[in-house]
Amino acid sequence: MLERIRIVLIGTSHPGNIGGVARAMHNMGLADLALVAPRCEVITQDSISRASGADHLLHQANVHATLEDAVADCTLAVGASARSRTLPWPMLSPRELADRLPTECQPADARVALVFGREDSGLTNAELQRCHAHVHIPTNADFSSLNLAAAVQVLAYECRMAWLSQAQVDTPFVAQSDDDDLATHAELERYFEHLERTLIGIDFHDPAQPRQLMARLRRLYLRARPERMEMNILRGILSATEKAASTKQLKP
């Protein structure tokens, strides 16, 4: 289970924090670290010192230009969020997230991304809206900003607790899930692009006056956790819609 969980850090500015994250991950048995557009060097004296023996995670870390690249193969993306946003998203506590992880991680191709934002400003709304759900670590209302490595520590600890409880109840014969494969993040994103293009094409959506339309649709579909086959159906509907609309436009 733990090998299917990826920690994604976006726009980190302090090498020491990346080192602290590596140490927290290795302590809890996580190994998959992805860095999106880091705003600092990754391998420095500070990061190696704070990693304190877990610096192989720094060397193995995958660096990506965008969040999309970092989570393209993920079946679940959860964004760490300190604030409640204008458009509420499914919100989990770290414990609620942990309770779901054994099931989420069961399929062999499952990949779960836990996404953390910048030290100074967290995740943007656009980034949060690319996640299926948000996780909020409960904090003192007067002092809510956790250190990045501390936030990763709490979630990594919950991942390990979930894994341990799973390990205790595991029997040699696990019933095969008959769920179809979940759509990956990349497949969902292709769908959202297609959807927006289609909605513009049919004059339902004006990007100059977005009114959170796409955000609301994202929330809806991400919450539904579409399977690959369902995704194919939805995209088929869009293609059919485009085709019908262009046919209509050709008519007088």
Added chain:
Amino acid sequence: MLERIRIVLIGTSHPGNIGGVARAMHNMGLADLALVAPRCEVITQDSISRASGADHLLHQANVHATLEDAVADCTLAVGASARSRTLPWPMLSPRELADRLPTECQPADARVALVFGREDSGLTNAELQRCHAHVHIPTNADFSSLNLAAAVQVLAYECRMAWLSQAQVDTPFVAQSDDDDLATHAELERYFEHLERTLIGIDFHDPAQPRQLMARLRRLYLRARPERMEMNILRGILSATEKAASTKQLKP
């Protein structure tokens, strides 16, 4: 509840870690920090920087020469331990500890100490044996040494989760506990001193060949969580024993 929980750091050597602990505590709503014989300056650029706005906890921290002083008024002391020791002690997971906290913290004079050891060597056996129980944060067996601030973060997070679950179920009318007052740590220590003196006096115990006798007795009594009245009874027994033994020795 949270105001009755004290974080005790023994022999810390890096100011940055004390700062990180202060930040983790304030984030989770804890405020009572005690430092036992720190091996570094407490207020430095590093500690203030890592505290990141929680440096009032550094200024308010009580500095003590010994663990006994730091936990003298505590009704429960729990030591963070990475290793299983030669003499096994009651061992809790952070979650099991958290489950007990609402009840432990209910009496108005309850004080719970969570005790953390040195960055390089943790708590000594003598220190661990002054605790009622030990708490072990589950870690990767190959890389088990957590950063000090990360360890405090995990336990402080569990404290907050326990407090939140308590806050949810709290009703305006809480039944008064009819438990008698628990003995404080200082009362227990006075008892153990008295007990050892008595056992030596009656030739049961040879400090030159201790054979973990006192450790085993400590474990027994700490596990029993004696009330103050029971403590008085036990000490009365010791006094009576001493008196009887000296009377006997005076006889030919």
